Amino acid sequence: MLRMLRMKRRSRSDNVATAAIVAVLVLIVHVTGLSEPEGRQQQQNLRVGFYSKSCPPAESIVHAVVKEAVLSAPRNAAILLRIHFHDCFVEGCDGSILIDNGDPSERPASAHSGVGGFEIIEAAKARLESTCPGVVSCSDIVAMAARDAVFLSNGPFYEVQTGRRDGRVSNQTLAADMPDVNDSIHLLKSKFRQKGLNDKDLVLLSAAHTIGTTACIFMDTRLYKFNSTGGSDPAINPRFLPVLKSKCPRGGDVGVRLALDAATEFVFDDLILHNIKNGFAVISSDARLYDNRHTKQIVELYTQNGTSYKHGKPPSFKAGFAASMVKMGQIGVKTGSEGEIRRVCSSFN
Structure with a gap:
């Protein structure tokens, strides 16, 4: 009987200790926000x-x-x-x-x-x-x-x-931690992971460059200072390099703009991924997608046609892009009683 009483007391004591540990862990999670990736909890209200x-x-x-x-x-x-x-x-x-x-x-x-x-x-x-x-x-x-x-x-x-x-x-x-045009592929992947986005999201969201332009100010390092010898990025197709240099000559107007996808500048399509694959990417961060085995595989996956794809119908670039945009739109959102509804977008209420 005495032994059973001791066991019950020990069990009761263990339960109290366990409950205390759980309470502390819950408090730590609440304070540090470790329970969910950025935006996961808030997105439930979207x-x-x-x-x-x-x-x-x-x-x-x-x-x-x-x-x-x-x-x-x-x-x-x-x-x-x-x-x-x-x-x-x-x-x-x-x-x-x-x-x-x-x-x-x-x-x-x-x-x-x-x-x-x-x-x-x-x-x-x-x-x-x-x-x-x-x-x-x-x-x-x-x-x-x-x-x-x-x-x-x-x-x-x-x-x-x-x-x-x-x-x-x-x-x-x-x-300060925004993805930069001259970031390495490893740094780009890291910055996207910090926002809850994976390698697939990195490739598909970068493909938004299928429309739009860049300025020569963002081309200087890639064309003239890519390495210690002052050379150009070797990932640039030799046929494309003189085209880029003619648009952005050394010491030229840094404000000159050039299309990121010249062939279909105003059409949202997957040609940008084909350009990356073939060395015709304009900016460095797009070209870097072909530097890493995983991102390279994703680029190749979305640039296969129906005859070369061996697993049925190849994935849809547009559907994939849409899914990544929805995912990006959930990053760190404020909902419910958080934040405010501004009367003018450029000013706090």
């Missing part, structure tokens, strides 16, 4: 049709503004796609890049050099405010505008989950 009752015309209003912008200047499609990427990679998809309150804000950061389209987002916001004041967030407008820009460029249409709220933080120092 849903397709979030504004179906509170602002039914929200998506059609954004689409109309984007269509006007793309018809007036086709390059606006790439601009709107890029602003979504840059927004999501700093502080999550919360519209932090839209804030324009001088040097402290994120917008002037060197990592965002060349990012534009802010006036298009503001135009959409103004129309929404006149119809549904204080309802639709700027971060959701950015996400919907990117989707519509892709679709209007012959790309896929995909459903955008909405319900994001706008962040209250915007500081250019937070943009």
Whole structure:
């Protein structure tokens, strides 16, 4: 009997100790945020049709503004796609890049050099405010505008989950870890992994460069300072190198722009991946996708045709891109009582 009593006391003591350990672990997870990858918990509050009752015309209003912008200047499609990427990679998809309150804000950061389209987002916001004041967030407008820009460029249409709220933080120092055009493949992979994106996402989201341009300022290292001898990137096809150098000569105008996919500059297709495979990538970060075994396999997977693919129908590039865009749009979102709904996208309330 005495032995049984001791065993019961020990069991009761063990249970108390176990409960205490669990409580501590729960507290650690809560404080450090180790329980979920970035944005996983918040994304549960995102849903397709979030504004179906509170602002039914929200998506059609954004689409109309984007269509006007793309018809007036086709390059606006790439601009709107890029602003979504840059927004999501700093502080999550919360519209932090839209804030324009001088040097402290994120917008002037060197990592965002060349990012534009802010006036298009503001135009959409103004129309929404006149119809549904204080309802639709700027971060959701950015996400919907990117989707519509892709679709209007012959790309896929995909459903955008909405319900994001706008962040209250915007500081250019937070943009320091943005993927850079001269990053190695290992650094690019690392930066994407930190956002919960894998190698497939890296390849497919990089393929957004199928539309848009770059400036010669981003070509100097690749063309003239790639190694210690001051040579060019050996990954550039020998037939393509003189073309690039003629557009961006040493000491020339760094503001000159060149298409990332010259053959179909304004058409959203998979030609950019074929260019990467054949040494015709324009910027270094695209070419680096062929430096690593895993990313190289993904590029090759999406550049096979039906006759060369041995496992049935090859995967759809457009469907894959759409899935990666939805995934990217969930990074670090703020929902529920977090953040705010800005009245003007460039200013905190």
